[in-house]
Amino acid sequence: MEIKAEKTKLHLKQPFQLSRPSDNVRENVIVEIEGNFGEGAPLYYLGETADYIYSASKEILEILEKKVGFDYLTENPWPRDLLKFPKPALSAVSQAVYGYLASQKGKPLYEYLGLPKPKDIKTSFSIGIVTPKQLEQILTENPDYAVYKLKLGGDDDIEIVSEFRKLSKAGLRLDINGGWNLKEATEKIGQLATFDIEFIEQPLPPGELDKLEELTYNTEIPIFIDEDLNVFSDILRYNGIADGINVKLSKGGLIFDTLRIIQYAKQLGLKILLGCMVESSVGITSALHIAGLADFIDLDGNKLIEDDPFVGADLKNGVLAIPEKSGTGARRR
Numbered sequence: 001m002e003i004k005a006e007k008t009k010l011h012l013k014q015p016f017q018l019s020r021p022s023d024n025v026r027e028n029v030i031v032e033i034e035g036n037f038g039e040g041a042p043l044y045y046l047g048e049t050a051d052y053i054y055s056a057s058k059e060i061l062e063i064l065e066k067k068v069g070f071d072y073l074t075e076n077p078w079p080r081d082l083l084k085f086p087k088p089a090l091s092a093v094s095q096a097v098y099g100y101l102a103s104q105k106g107k108p109l110y111e112y113l114g115l116p117k118p119k120d121i122k123t124s125f126s127i128g129i130v131t132p133k134q135l136e137q138i139l140t141e142n143p144d145y146a147v148y149k150l151k152l153g154g155d156d157d158i159e160i161v162s163e164f165r166k167l168s169k170a171g172l173r174l175d176i177n178g179g180w181n182l183k184e185a186t187e188k189i190g191q192l193a194t195f196d197i198e199f200i201e202q203p204l205p206p207g208e209l210d211k212l213e214e215l216t217y218n219t220e221i222p223i224f225i226d227e228d229l230n231v232f233s234d235i236l237r238y239n240g241i242a243d244g245i246n247v248k249l250s251k252g253g254l255i256f257d258t259l260r261i262i263q264y265a266k267q268l269g270l271k272i273l274l275g276c277m278v279e280s281s282v283g284i285t286s287a288l289h290i291a292g293l294a295d296f297i298d299l300d301g302n303k304l305i306e307d308d309p310f311v312g313a314d315l316k317n318g319v320l321a322i323p324e325k326s327g328t329g330a331r332r333r
Contacts, residue, residue, distance in 0.1 A: 003065055005031050005057040005092070007050050010278055010305045014128075014138075026278040026305075029053045029088065031061065031096040033070070036103055036327045037310065038095025038286060040088030041250040041277035041301075045227060048086060056089035070097050077256035087230075087253035094254040095286040095328065103327035109289040110322070113255070116292035121320040123297045124149045124173055126304065131156070132163040139167055142303075145318035147171030147198070149298060153179025158191050165195050173298075175201040178227055182211045189219045198296070201246060201273070202226040213241045224273055232257070235265050244271030244295070249287050250279075262293050276301040285312030285330040288322055309333055 012024045027050035031038040040057065042048035060082060064070055072079065073094060082090060102112035110117055125145040127138050129152065139148075150164060153176050164172060174197055180188065185203045192200075199222040204212050206227045216223045222243035228234060229245050238245070245265055252258030262272055274294035276287055279301040287299055299320060302308050312330035314321040323329025 001034055003033050003061055005029060005054055005061060007054050008280065008309060010280060011307050012278065012304055013306045028277075028279060028283070029057050029092050030280070030282060031057050031092040033096045033100040034103075035331070036096050036099035037282045037330050038092040038097075038099065038328075039250075039279055039283035040090075040092030041279050041283065042088055043086075043230075043251065046230070048088065053086055053088045053092070056085045057092050060085055060089055060093045064093070064097065070101060073097050073254070074101065077254065078260075079254075082254070087257075088250040090253040090257075091249045091255070094256075095249065095282075098255055099286070099327040099330075106326050108322065108324075108326060109286070109328050110292065113259075113289070115259075115290060118288055118291040118320070118322050121288065121291045121297050121299075122146050122318055123299045123315070123320055124171070125300050125318070126175070126298065127151060129154050130160070132159060135160060135163055136167055139164075144316075145170060147173065147318075149173040149175055149201075151175050151177065153177060157188055161192060161195050161197075171198055172196065173198045173201065173296075175226070176203045178202050178205040180204060182208070182215060185215055186218065189215070189221055192221065197221050199224050199244060199271075199273075202228065209237065209241065212238075216241055216243065222271070224271070226275070229261075232261055232264070235261060235268065235270070239268045239270070242270065244273055246273045246275045246298075247294070248275045248277060249283060250277055255290070259290065259293070262290070266293075271295045273298060275299070278304055280305070280308050281310040281312035282328075282330045285310075285323065286328050288313045288320055289328060291320070 029040045124147040126149045224244040225242045226246035272294045273296040275298040284302045
């Protein structure tokens with residue numbers, strides 16, 4: 001049985017600037033079990049590195065392979081003895097494990113997990129902080145999406161949104177990545193009210209609970225959290241404050257941890273955005289299997305890179321389709 005973990009570098013097609021420091025190369029970890037793959041993207045804003053996630057992934061694989069077996073995760077979907085490991089490593093391993101177990105049953109992953117088949121999954125396309133001229137070029141090169149997500153957090157935020165609305169009638173979401181303070185957020189959201197914004201992601205820096213509550217109370221544009229959601233208990237902290245949450249496999253940890261977050265948040269009335277990091281088709285395809293539970297989809301990380309070493313989910317006219325294969329359906333190019 002072939003079982004391994006490896007690091008892979010992903011190069012962005014063009015600079016992808018955020019309100020926090022970022023670069024044009026990402027290094028993720030790929031886990032493989034008999035041709036079934038999982039991917040973990042380090043949470044750089046938490047100080048994680050690819051080396052750290054790689055080492056953790058190898059240690060988890062060794063525990064599962066040599067001590068308890070892969071069926072352990074079906075018998076213990078929330079194993080306490082693995083909680084010490086970083087979430088991207090747990091995510092990568094569990095994607096590969098459940099993909100392997102599903103393939104042994106001849107079932108696609110969503111069916112093996114008892115989830116609805118993802119249908120008509122429309123993803124947004126993300127655009128980093130850009131100039132108005134760059135925005136027009138990007139929209140021209142990527143015209144087929146029904147919704148876009150603009151990264152903001154610079155001096156020209158309102159001008160960029162205004163320019164977008166001149167160029168497109170598509171749906172629009174904004175992601176600030178914690179780049180505004182409360183005063184700035186209040187002023188800018190007031191100016192954005194006429195631009196038909198679906199929601200705004202993480203407008204304030206993580207941890208500013210009271211300020212976020214004040215902001216959400218005073219705006220009609222829904223507010224979602226991303227960097228503020230890192231553990232299950234965060235849902236309770238932000239219940240009644242945020243309107244929705246951005247759930248990502250690499251942030252959730254084991255797949256059943258991610259499912260638990262989604263299901264509990266929905267019970268509280270929170271909307272679910274299923275998002276991603278910059279990832280290959282491995283991570284995107286794995287996430288697509290749980291997309292039937294989400295209200296909004298942002299699974300475009302593999303379309304931002306120029307050297308995807310894998311193939312999986314099919315994308316046409318901004319709509320994702322699950323591979324008609326057992327397991328996750330992702331494979332090496």
